[in-house]
Amino acid sequence: MNRALIVLMTLAPAAAFAHPGHGDHGLVSGFTHPLLGWDHLLAMVAVGMLAVLGREQKAWQLPLAFVAAMVAGALLGIGGVGMAGVETGILASLVVLGGMLAAGVTGFTGLALGLCALFGLFHGNAHGLELPAHGSALGYFAGFVAATALLHAAGWLAAGKIHATAVRIAGGAMAGAGLLAAI
Numbered sequence: 001m002n003r004a005l006i007v008l009m010t011l012a013p014a015a016a017f018a019h020p021g022h023g024d025h026g027l028v029s030g031f032t033h034p035l036l037g038w039d040h041l042l043a044m045v046a047v048g049m050l051a052v053l054g055r056e057q058k059a060w061q062l063p064l065a066f067v068a069a070m071v072a073g074a075l076l077g078i079g080g081v082g083m084a085g086v087e088t089g090i091l092a093s094l095v096v097l098g099g100m101l102a103a104g105v106t107g108f109t110g111l112a113l114g115l116c117a118l119f120g121l122f123h124g125n126a127h128g129l130e131l132p133a134h135g136s137a138l139g140y141f142a143g144f145v146a147a148t149a150l151l152h153a154a155g156w157l158a159a160g161k162i163h164a165t166a167v168r169i170a171g172g173a174m175a176g177a178g179l180l181a182a183i
Contacts, residue, residue, distance in 0.1 A: 026131075026136030026137065026138065026139030026140035026142075026143065027136065027139035027140065027142060027143040028143065029130075029140055029143065030127070030139060030140035030141060030142065030143025030144040030145075030146075030147070031143035031144065031146060031147045032143070032147070033127055033130065033143075033144050033147070034123075034127075034144055034147040034148050034151060035147050035151070038177070039090050039091065039094060039177075039178070039181065040090070040123055040126075041151060042094055042098070042174045042177060042178075043090065043093040043094055043097060043119060043123065043174075044066070044123075044148050044151035044152055044155070045151050045152075045154055045155035045158070045174075046093075046094070046097035046098055046101060046155060046171065046174050047062055047063050047066045047097060047116055047119075047152055047155060048063060048151065048152035048153060048154060048155025048156040048157075048158075048159065049101055049155040049156070049158060049159035049167055049170065049171070050062055050097060050100055050101055050105075050112070050116075050155075050159075051063055051152070051155075051156055051159075052155075052156050052159035052160050053100075053101065053104070053105070053106055053159060053164075053167065059156075061113055062112060062113065062116045063116075063149070063152040063156075065113045065114075065116040065117040065120065066116040066117065066119065066120035066123075066148070066152070067120060067145060067148055067149065067152075068117070068120070069116070069117040069118070069119075069120030069121040069124060070120035070121070070123050070124030070127070070144075070145070070148060071124060071141070071145065072121060072124060073120065073121040073122060073123065073124025073125035073126075073127070073128060074124040074125065074127045074128035074141065074144070075124075075128060076124075076125055076128060077124065077125045077126070077127065077128020077129035077130075077131070078128040078129075078131050078137060079128075081125075082125065082129055083121070083122065083125045085122075086122050086125050086126050086129075087126075088182075089118070089119065089121075089122030090119075090122050090123060090126060091178045091181055091182045092119070092122075092178070093119035093122065093123065093178070094174050094175060094177055094178025094181075095175050095178040095179055095182070096115060096119070096175075097115070097116075097119065097171075097174065097175075098170075098171045098172065098173070098174030098175030098176070098177070098178060099171065099175045100112070100171065101167055101168060101170065101171020101172075101174065101175075102168050102169075102171035102172040102175055103168075103171075104164065104168055123148075127140075127144045158170075
């Protein structure tokens with residue numbers, strides 16, 4: 001039993017690695033990448049939830065910062081530039097964004113915008129490095145940007161409809177998932 005547990009624990013970090021093989025067409029592959037990668041999905045929903053948490057007029061800035069930096073990171077990846085620590089950055093996005101939700105952090109400081117941009121850069125770089133060989137780069141971009149916007153919107157809607165305690169619990173679960181994957 002102990003050996004099996006050790007083997008499973010050594011495989012856990014591999015689950016966080018980017019998710020190739022979502023189809024061989026640009027648009028389909030780009031769209032499914034954030035939806036089928038649990039780490040991408042949770043982080044992007046967290047950004048949408050965090051944008052609603054403060055209930056300020058400038059809530060759109062967090063998802064916008066994430067998406068803009070994600071596109072920049074993807075351009076780097078498509079150009080063959082892999083950022084150091086991409087997978088660590090993706091897991092850190094879960095821990096930090098989930099932790100911010102769990103703590104009920106409100107307000108949109110420069111730090112929150114900077115963190116969303118930084119994490120978007122990491123997620124985008126992972127997307128860009130996985131551009132399908134036979135796919136359309138433009139379609140791939142359109143797909144992962146559209147899926148990301150939908151996930152941000154889903155988080156935004158969910159956080160707006162559920163009780164603040166449920167948002168905090170969801171944030172704790174997201175942070176916990178990131179920590180567990182890091183172990």
